[in-house]
Amino acid sequence: MAAYGYIGSMKAKPGHRDDVVSILLSGVDHLREAGCDLYIVSTSDADDVTIWVTEVWQSKAHHDASLQLPETKAAISEAMPMLTGEFSSRELTVAGGLGV
Amino acid sequence: MAAYGYIGSMKAKPGHRDDVVSILLSGVDHLREAGCDLYIVSTSDADDVTIWVTEVWQSKAHHDASLQLPETKAAISEAMPMLTGEFSSRELTVAGGLGV
Numbered sequence: 001m002a003a004y005g006y007i008g009s010m011k012a013k014p015g016h017r018d019d020v021v022s023i024l025l026s027g028v029d030h031l032r033e034a035g036c037d038l039y040i041v042s043t044s045d046a047d048d049v050t051i052w053v054t055e056v057w058q059s060k061a062h063h064d065a066s067l068q069l070p071e072t073k074a075a076i077s078e079a080m081p082m083l084t085g086e087f088s089s090r091e092l093t094v095a096g097g098l099g100v
Numbered sequence: 101m102a103a104y105g106y107i108g109s110m111k112a113k114p115g116h117r118d119d120v121v122s123i124l125l126s127g128v129d130h131l132r133e134a135g136c137d138l139y140i141v142s143t144s145d146a147d148d149v150t151i152w153v154t155e156v157w158q159s160k161a162h163h164d165a166s167l168q169l170p171e172t173k174a175a176i177s178e179a180m181p182m183l184t185g186e187f188s189s190r191e192l193t194v195a196g197g198l199g200v
Contacts, residue, residue, distance in 0.1 A: 005142040007107060007152055021195045025197065032198060036198060037199060038138075038199040039199065041194075041197050042107075042192035044190060044191075045192060046190070046191065052105070052192055056140065090152060091144075091145040092152055094140060095124075095125065095143060096125050098139040099140075099156075099200075100199075
């Protein structure tokens with residue numbers, strides 16, 4: 001296996017975390033056909049604003065192409081005003097595991 | 101869904117990353133029966149030493165109990181000398197996604 005992995009975080013403005021989570025989950029139906037094998041949206045137990053996303057894609061090219069999809073762009077546009085602008089991201093090579 | 105999520109990282113001493121990955125993957129067969137739904141081991145594309153693990157468990161209690169299993173303790177003992185001691189961890193509540 002040499003799938004492309006991505007772990008990212010973002011911070012919502014106070015009170016907007018659940019709205020952002022809903023937006024992130026709204027596009028899930030399109031992901032598999034775009035080459036995504038796994039997409040997990042989680043909220044931090046340490047605060048009320050941080051969201052973590054773990055993704056596994058068939059390739060980095062599939063992931064990058066997905067960012068150009070109209071539904072992805074619309075979701076980003078909708079979520080961005082509710083975010084603080086503090087992001088983190090890590091690009092990874094998936095070695096294996098359970099359920100992947 | 102209110103599964104327990106965990107995202108952690110560790111750094112291997114130079115040249116030992118792949119050995120640590122092999123150890124992390126060696127116990128996968130025991131994970132599902134311990135209450136683990138998902139376990140992804142990945143290596144950073146940004147350097148040659150960092151390993152990221154994303155896990156989804158039925159509950160935090162399941163995860164914590166797994167750390168007491170003899171096979172888990174043996175794997176930790178085997179890997180620890182190959183690690184630098186730089187760890188990160190985030191405890192999460194899984195909101196949803198694809199494949200989870």
